[in-house]
Amino acid sequence: MVDYIKGEEGLKAIVIVFTFINAKPLYNFTATIKMICKIFPISDFWEHVCIVWTKCFCYMPKKKLVRQIESKKEKFLPEFEKLAKKTTGDEIVKIPMFFVDSCPDEDDDNSRSEEEIEMLLTWASSLLPINVERVVKNGIENEITIIEEKEYIEVVEVKNGFI
Incomplete structure (x- = not known):
């Protein structure tokens, strides 16, 4: 991964993606923060980090969505900042958060998500490129932990009492 990052010119942002409906996004986040901090030993790299909730x-319902978005901003962001400071020792700037519907139906009004995506792109385009020359391996080859959550939906058809 480090070699890939070093090969990219104009890398501007580090986007951390969480599933909005996940109740405990910090569950395995410590390993991710440590890995990012080892790869980017740059004091200002936090300016290039954002969180996207899919x-x-x-x-x-709009009221429920607004309430949950505010909850993520009020509860998760301070925990994220505290964890980042504990891991790196650096004060971090306010991390932008964007909330999108990653798989809307054709008939649904997805204008709120489209506005969030536009804000994300505007934020990312305003950044200067990350100095990838300072990206280092720091022994992360043996420490990378990738944890993925996948939703599983199964449709079962019942005919005459049999599945």
């Missing part, structure tokens, strides 16, 4: 379903 599956903020546009069919969810």
Whole structure:
């Protein structure tokens, strides 16, 4: 991964993606923060980090969605900043958060997500490129932990009492 990052010119942002409906996004986040900090030993790299919450379903009632977004901003962001400071020792700037519906239906009004995506792109385009020359391996080859959550939906058809 480090070699790939070093090969990229104009890298501007580090986007951390969480599923909006996940109740405990910090569950395995410590390993991710440590890995990012080892790869980017640059004091100002936090200016290039944002969080994108996916599956903020546009069919969810607006009041409920707004309440949950505010909850993520009020509860998760301070925990994230505290964890980042504990890991790196650096004060971090306010991390931008964006909330999108990553798989809307054709008939749904997805204008809120589209506005969030536009804000994300505007934020990313305003950044200067990360100095990839300072990206280092720091022994991360043996420490990378990737934890993925996948939703599993199964459709079962019942005919005459049999599956």
